Amino acid sequence: MFYQIYELSHAAMSPWRAAADAMRLAYTNPLNPISQTPAGRTMAAGLEVFERTTRRYGKPEFGIRETTVDGQIVPVHEDIVWEKPFCKLIHFHRGLPQKHKPDPKILIVAPMSGHYATLLRGTVETLLPNADIYITDWVDARMVPMTDGSFDLDDFVDYIIDMLHHLGSDTHVMAVCQPSVPVLAAVAVMEKRGDPLAPRSMTLMGGPIDTRINPTAVNALAETKPIEWFRDNVIMRVPWPQPGFMREVYPGFLQLSGFMSMNLDKHVIAQKDFFQHLVENDGDSAEKHREFYDEYLAVMDLTAEFYLQTVETVFIEHSLPKGEFMHRDELVEPSAIKTVALLTVEGENDDISGVGQTQAAHRICVNIPEDMREHYMQPRVGHYGVFNGSRFRSEIAPRILDFIRTHDADKKAAKPRATRRRKRG
Structure with a gap:
């Protein structure tokens, strides 16, 4: 049931996430004069942090050309x-x-x-x-x-x-x-x-x-x-409509939450720094954050x-x-x-x-x-x-x-x- 709730919460957040991304694009559009102000960058930064926090990260590519x-x-x-x-x-x-x-x-x-x-x-x-x-x-x-x-x-x-x-x-x-x-x-x-x-x-x-x-x-x-504790507490069935529907799995999001809890303070500071880099228009530092977390937050069952x-x-x-x-x-x-x-x-x-x-x-x-x-x-x-x-x-x-x-x-x-x-x- 917990896996189904997790999936439903993602689905429920989809409209809000789409709206936040649309507003972020508006606040970062160079034709919008507000985008060049501290207030505009602050708003855009907050919207991006929200969108990335609620996003489901897909499988990355190696991209080695x-x-x-x-x-x-x-x-x-x-x-x-x-x-x-x-x-x-x-x-x-x-x-x-x-x-x-x-x-x-x-x-x-x-x-x-x-x-x-x-x-x-x-x-x-x-x-x-x-x-x-x-x-x-x-x-x-x-x-x-x-x-x-x-x-x-x-x-x-x-x-x-x-x-x-x-x-x-x-x-x-x-x-x-x-x-x-x-x-x-x-x-x-x-x-x-x-x-x-x-x-x-x-x-x-x-x-x-x-x-x-x-x-x-x-x-x-x-x-x-x-071992019974692990079976009772971390094993769940894949919800519909995934191809693996009803397969028993250890969900990736549980594994990720375990890893992040081990160094939670570092991850919180990283998000705070990311927000600050966006406000200060520090593009290089912000991009490094995106690259790392795009990989780190992409998980599999x-x-x-x-x-x-x-x-x-x-x-x-x-x-x-x-x-x-x-x-x-x-x-x-x-x-x-x-x-x-x-x-x-x-x-x-x-x-x-x-x-x-x-x-x-x-x-x-x-x-x-x-x-x-x-x-x-x-x-x-x-x-x-x-x-x-x-x-x-x-x-x-x-x-x-x-x-x-x-x-x-x-x-x-x-x-x-x-x-x-x-x-x-």
């Missing part, structure tokens, strides 16, 4: 190269210069935690000049009809394995935040099965591998509530089965670090990982995945050789700064690319040697 390769600006276009009901795999195809040597192929697994994959736009833009990038584009559960079936944590692992099979053995996988757990599980399953298409390396960034270490407010909530299984397995039972994680009827054994290099990245001020939670992957992946593993902790960044922002561009991304290139070269060099040994035998 070009990048720079070997000092040349080259076009970029998006291709969907793999697709299932709950995910599309996007390839950022670059028009490469002639004689350009092949770059490492990277599969970026975006978090399925309420925001769209476009939250990693900055990650993609930073890596694109030096890598062939693919990214998971998870589908809003409210847009998936019930006839397309369910989607849980086991399906997430299967999707990753399927994508790695599609991309081939020369792929490097990078998991940002939440998918660190299913990515590690998928790689462990592939190595245990002797799968020749296992990735060359995996990079885990700000992920909840072991949330018993430096637990955050997010972890504390999960540990203090039984998660299937109930995926959300509940993730909460129980990762945050309540800590199954992966305890060696009890099951993928369907198969025990996931991180110790089976022997040929896939491992890089973990954390942020010093991360308030979502505490320091040490991602590094714990090294403790459970005991059979990865020392020269194939590395950990990096970035000073003075929070969770978002682990995969975006100036420090990501200048300090984290170069380390990731260097690690990937090193182990990309190692594997390529190892294959001819193995072939020669077989021929001599």
